[in-house]
Amino acid sequence: MTQTTDKPNPKHQSTFMQRFKKKNIGWLFIILSVLGISLFYFYPMAQALILSLQSGMGANLEFVGLDNYVRLFNDPTFITALTNTVIYLLIQVPLMIVLALIFSVLLNDPTLKFKGFFRTAIFLPAVTSLVAYAVIFKYLFGNNGLINDFLVDLNIIAEPLNWLSDPLLAKITIVIAITWRWTGYNMIFYLSALQNVDKALYEAAKIDGATAIQQFFFITIPLLKPIILFTSIVSTIGTLQLFDEVMNITSGGPGNATMTISMYIYNLSFEYTPDFGYAATVSYVILILVILLSFIQFKVAGDRD
Template sequence: MKTATKAELALNPKKGLNIRTRSSITGWLFVLLAVIMIFIFYFYPMIQAFILSLKTGTGVNMEYTGFSNYKRLLSDVTFWAAVKNTFIYLIVQVPLMIILGLFISVLLNDNKLRFKGFFRTAIFLPCVTSLVAYAVVFKYLFSPDGLVNSLLMNVHLISSPIQWITDPFWAKITIIIAITWRWTGYNMIFYLSSLQNIDHSVYEAARIDGASAWTQFTKITIPLLKPIILFTSITSTIGTLQLFDEVMNITKGGPGNATLTISQYIYNLSFKYSADFGYAATVSYSIVIMIIILSFIQFKAAGERNG
């Protein structure tokens, strides 16, 4: 068999490459642009943000001070108040949203249910609703003379209006209701799409064996949806740790930082108070660390249950 000479390889480099190598190069050429864009718009800003977190000062007068911002973080009362509020939302709202999404998806997956398309659209619609519009509606609904207080007083559940926006406890409840209303439909879509891929013969066999609806839900549906439940748990956790929009538009972090979140605190440090971008970058990296830790815990917990 005749081998290619150096001159032939120079004229036609492909002769010196096998099919697997050429396929690999072709594949990398297709994804090269995406890799470059991801690095420029994701990883490079992350690196720059970390470098920024090691600086103090304003504008061009910033100077390296090492980990002084991280030491400051440990004694920052406002930061820990924001962390506390964020974790209250996380602990209450994420399980509530996942459980509601599961139950609603199971109900909407019933073949006997009429107008399923309407209900699915209605429940998913809040996800695509204008944030400012729905924040204004919520402020109106939960105002002292709003619809919610009027309904509760008409059915004699309360004797005086609840201060949903101005009371520290009820303001947190309002934020939790708003987040749950907006994002439950988002998780529901994932569960619903997964349920439609489960063979109905599995449920038919369970019914023949005498399994109740609750037994089918706990012994069949939940185990088969575990990967999707893990995915939605992690994405919901990340979204809640980055919570900003609802708090900013409904309560503005008040009253007295009672609803302040970490992301809103970053905004305040950058644009509301005297600009301190170095410390704001430090606070933003605290969210990264929390996300990594909580995601690792969730993966480990899910892995142990699957094992």
């Protein structure tokens, strides 16, 4: 009587290993990135959400549920900070996007001389130290600063303006500062996209009698639509997190006239009596605004994806 034993089929094992590698080899390349993102991004977000449901001085926290979120609607300082941030957003982002588009089109002209110099000069503020340029703007717009001296010399104003102590002028100063810094950053994206636009489109438009303005609105803007959407969302997120310029130029003043949400979070954590739970609640307002405004921008742009 013979006894048969089932031996593993080498061909079957080889096929199984090939399928296993094909399905799972990709995870070996991304597992470190996934762990890093989970540890340094999603975990802090979850911890901040839990923290936002607590309240107390310093580390003496107790669970209060949604009381912090209810407190937001009765907090005049938060409402002021939110209002200021929205004002910056509605004025500065469209202004910066328009200027970046105009500069990119002008600097994409093949007949323009010294293009490299102008491109570098406009982009240079984006790589300048935040603190350094904010301090420079503080001195430029001071009572005895160069801006007031220049306007007085041209007889535009009779006496120096209180740029940093007047609520309206202080907001204008902040808008000018962040527009100066980030316009060149967005311009680079548009300029890069314009390099890939077929020149035949503009030549055909010229033959049809289209003016430069018509070419800009009916050729350039439609072709740059995905880039415009991207820069709008990135600029929106950056403006909602605005902190350095306000902190170094006006310190949120006069009063709270220029305070932003990010600066209020800083004050809640380090300047006032520490209330990390409520500060985490305010920080989640930024997250909600980013999601909401990004969704609106996608819908306005008509991006179905």
